[in-house]
Amino acid sequence: MNTPMISIVMPVYNTAKYVEAAIESVLAQTFVDFELLIIDDAGSDNSIELCRAYSDPRIRIISQANRGLAGARNTGIRHARGQYIALLDSDDLWEPEKLERHIEHLWQSPEVGISYAASRMIDDDGNFLRIVQRPKLKNVTARDVFLRNPVGNGSAPVIRRQVFEDIAFINEARNELDYFDESFRQSEDIECWCRMALMTKWRFEGIAGAYTRYRINEGGLSANVVKQFETWSRVKARVSELDPEFADKWGSYAEAYQKRYLARRCFRMGEGALAWSLMKEALQICPRIVIQEPAKTLTTIAAALVLRLRPQQLNGPLQSLIERS
Numbered sequence: 001m002n003t004p005m006i007s008i009v010m011p012v013y014n015t016a017k018y019v020e021a022a023i024e025s026v027l028a029q030t031f032v033d034f035e036l037l038i039i040d041d042a043g044s045d046n047s048i049e050l051c052r053a054y055s056d057p058r059i060r061i062i063s064q065a066n067r068g069l070a071g072a073r074n075t076g077i078r079h080a081r082g083q084y085i086a087l088l089d090s091d092d093l094w095e096p097e098k099l100e101r102h103i104e105h106l107w108q109s110p111e112v113g114i115s116y117a118a119s120r121m122i123d124d125d126g127n128f129l130r131i132v133q134r135p136k137l138k139n140v141t142a143r144d145v146f147l148r149n150p151v152g153n154g155s156a157p158v159i160r161r162q163v164f165e166d167i168a169f170i171n172e173a174r175n176e177l178d179y180f181d182e183s184f185r186q187s188e189d190i191e192c193w194c195r196m197a198l199m200t201k202w203r204f205e206g207i208a209g210a211y212t213r214y215r216i217n218e219g220g221l222s223a224n225v226v227k228q229f230e231t232w233s234r235v236k237a238r239v240s241e242l243d244p245e246f247a248d249k250w251g252s253y254a255e256a257y258q259k260r261y262l263a264r265r266c267f268r269m270g271e272g273a274l275a276w277s278l279m280k281e282a283l284q285i286c287p288r289i290v291i292q293e294p295a296k297t298l299t300t301i302a303a304a305l306v307l308r309l310r311p312q313q314l315n316g317p318l319q320s321l322i323e324r325s
Contacts, residue, residue: 004058006034006084006099006158009076011069012051014043018091018215020050021126025213026088027056031099034058034086037079039072047090069154070180070188077164077179085159092155093122093213102158105207113163113202114193116156119212129216131268137206142197142246145190145204146239147254154189155212166200167192181238186231191238198242225262225274232258256286264300272307279304 008026012019026036036056040048040063051061064075069089077085084106086099102115109115121131135150144150151157164179171178180188196202236254240247259282266275279301282289290297 004033004035004082006031006086006103007076007080007082007161008034008036008086008088009039009073009080010036010088010090011039011041011072011076012043012047012090013041013066013069013072014045014047015090016045016047016050019047021093022088022090023051023054023059025093025095027054028096029094029099030096031103034099035060035081037062037076038090039076040064041068041072042066067182068185070182070184073180073188074178074182078177080161083161085161085164087157087159088155089153091215091217092153093126093215094155095211095213097209098211099158101207101209101211105205106158106160109203109205111203112205113160113200114151114196114204115158115207116151116204117207117212118210119152119156119214120210122213122215124215124217126213126215128213131216132210133214135206137208140204140206142194143250145193145197146246146250147257149190149193150204150206151189151193153212153214155214160202163196163200163202166202167195184231184234186228187235190232191235194235194239195242198239198246225266225278229258229262252286253289253292256282256289259285260289260297260300263304267300267303267307270307272304272309275300275304276308 010022023036036059038051038059038061040061042063042065048061060079062075062079064072073087084103086102088094101117105115106112116135118135119133121129121133123129133152135152136144136148140150168177168179170176171182180192184191197204236247236251240251259278263275263278263282266278
């Protein structure tokens with residue numbers, strides 16, 4: 001069996017509504033030298049039955065007891081045979097040129113370990129939203145990774161296998177290598193990217209264009225926002241363990257940016273009170289974010305305040321303004 005150039009790791013857990021579209025977006029890639037590793041994470045719906053209906057020899061299905069997204073990715077990376085590893089969540093989609101563009105980028109830039117691009121947001125039915133994640137593409141530092149997560153989401157990067165090997169650690173309970181920390185059930189991506197940025201010399205670099213369709217499901221927003229911030233706080237603690245001086249210098253900035261990000265999520269879902277509370281906390285923690293990014297910060301403050309006061313006629317214009325900032 002020929003060794004594929006790229007291994008695509010796709011965890012599957014109760015995503016029957018979306019998984020076929022995710023697979024089709026992989027099979028439609030213009031770059032064809034890949035294997036698709038579908039990691040069956042022991043869901044309760046018929047997702048895996050749908051996956052088994054595909055006969056493409058590049059697809060392999062690997063089953064395991066439920067271990068969550070990080071655990072499924074770890075299993076996939078351990079089974080991967082390619083020199084590059086691409087991650088795709090089974091409710092997201094790729095544009096057909098996704099892999100071709102990233103492989104071209106990595107071939108041309110041997111110092112780059114993590115290649116990524118912008119992502120367009122879609123709703124539960126696959127319709128485009130007016131939201132595009134436009135990350136910083138060049139001259140990315142560990143500070144950028146910690147403060148702003150330029151990769152954006154877990155379906156955006158294509159990563160050299162060596163990068164994962166450089167951050168691998170022994171899971172003593174199973175006596176095997178892990179890459180993502182399975183104790184994280186949220187924010188496992190940014191925790192992993194921070195280790196890559198702080199523990200290796202590999203560069204993060206993005207390419208022009210938007211090649212991922214990232215699905216947003218805002219169910220249970222308030223509880224989810226609180227949980228997401230609590231998990232992110234563990235990321236901050238991990239960064240402090242890795243580099244205390246770096247964390248002391250940038251920790252307040254990172255926390256303020258995270259709360260501003262969550263405030264913007266709240267605004268999109270009409271949660272004005274929570275958005276306003278988060279923005280007040282962000283400014284108390286690090287008021288300098290107004291100077292560093294005045295447009296985004298001030299529009300978020302204005303949107304949160306207006307929505308809190310509930311003049312519904314202003315929601316449309318403000319929605320457009322905040323998406324452009």
